[in-house]
Amino acid sequence: MAGKVKEQEAIPVSKVQRAAKFISTGAKVGGNYVKHYAKKMVNPSLDKEVLHQSNAEDIYNSLSQLKGSALKVAQMMSMDKNLLPRAYQDKFTMAQYSAPPLSYPLVVKTFQRYFGKTPEQMFDTFTRSAVNAASIGQVHQATLNGKTLAVKIQYPGVADSVSSDLKLVRPFALRLLNMNEKELDHYMEEVEERLVEETDYHLEVERSQEISAACAHIPNLRFPKYYHEFSAERVITMDWIAGKHIKEWMETNPSQELKNQIGQALWDFYHHQVHNLKQVHADPHPGNFIVQEDGVLGIIDFGCVKVIPEDFYQGYFSLIKKDLAVKEEELNKIFYSLDFISDKDTPEEKTYFKGVFKEMISLLGKPFHVDRFDFSDDSYFEQIFQLGDRISNDKMFKKSRQARGSRHGLYINRTYFGLYNLLNQLQAEVITTKPEWLK
């Protein structure tokens, strides 16, 4: 029975149960290391990838049973591809699509609690089982007056367990991400804030409507309509967006022109949010984008929105100016303001980190330095991964007693990594627009 994705498999709810889950995973991971070194004695050429592979599987298995925030963290780790060894990535990417659904009676109960009616009374049809599982909820398909709707229902107890979940994930994140503790706490605080927001479905509907209205003028984008009257604290109803996920769509061999069109729509969408709205859909994982038949990109799920503070925005984006690397003084000022370096650092630490960050910036800013950028260039991504690998294994980073980089940067970085990755998946070449003040 174990391992089978089955309906009604409930979330282990008490802290003890969850902890037990993690301990058993910990034991397995430990076992994998033992196995690895035992094998290595016999076969010294054994690659660490194999070890990562079995670790990734065990960790994924336990995370997917936990759903909720733990799964969210797994997703996030899979997003920050540059931080994770390759073998973990693929396994975690799975987390973005599948998690076992909840039973129908509980769905009915949720409906009765918020609307005083059963799903059948509210809609013409309503699927008994979930058609799609999200990390903190599941999606049912419904029809009403000839319209197809998507109804997202949140798992009970998710909102409550966010912070206790994150505490449990901590040791694993520490191990996987190779971060020091200070840095991780810094990271976790921001993550917790976003996750708690994500469980607030009222807020999500509000933001979805706001952002989709503000982005309505961008060509080749489509947003679902949200239905207030069928939405509540734990339920969101919106238009059903038919189409294919990017990965599936790519298998249909679309023309380069279409790929560029979708890619450009995606780029424009983010450009407008970041530079004009100053708040951004910070969850660019493939499950949130749907390519429709007419070559239009559908965007769903505004659970995770990061508001960009003005002073952070100025500092962060002035980094992508091409000639900045030369102006040492200006650069130093920005590094200080973004907490990359501080007065607590020793002179050699300062020089070292400045060097690393400069390298990072010039690499990540590359698409901005040209008018058109071809994201199908895998060698560019290889460079990013390598830099990420090098940083995460670097002693200077592990030794460093303080967190580096403003906390706001976490989600903005994640957004851009996600965006780059999606564009890479799309094999698209896009016009990389920049705001006026950066030209």
Next chain:
Amino acid sequence: MEKTPVKKTSKKDTKQLILDGFKTYVLEHGAEPKSIFKFTKDLKMKEEEFYTFFTSFESVKSAIWVSIYDSTLQAVESQEVFKEYSAREKFLSFLFTWIEELKKNRSYLLSLYEDKSKSFKGLPADAREFKEKFKDFAGEIVLEGKETQEIASRPIISDKYDEALWLQVLFVFRYWLDDRSPRFEKTDAAIEKSVNLAFDLMGKSALDSFLDFAKFLYQNK
């Protein structure tokens, strides 16, 4: 009993009056009334009127449990989708609805049963009638589950399944009494989890195949 046809409307009202009066008293005083005499006096009725419906406070408490059960069943069966449910879903649906009904009486139930040592004695006696009725319902679910192969028929043990489901009801009740999560969401999750376990255990599993195999080896030695 609830089911007996009521001849005069006033009779039904008196009964309901006693039930409500008892609940109110418990809610306000945190304990049962001292005597039936005192209780009926407060309700401005004759003591013998009380005995037309109940013999003691125990039977009043019992009737309250039964009325909660009855309204649960009524609510559950009024859902059209209920008939299409599998046995597992039916039981889930029952528990979810039951918790909703309990919620309406939470303070009353808390003041009577929160104290574990007292409720250990009191609860089984008060809920006896409810238990009998519930076992009828559970028996139907089990029977249906057996027909659809959702539940495995096993000698001796499978006759006790209704009893097992009853234990689960008690577990859910206890869990709910101690639940402090908003909207009792933890109880919802506890219900899902425990019902899954119960039905997985009752369903055909590796153990059945193992026993079958062992029996085969033993018989053909």
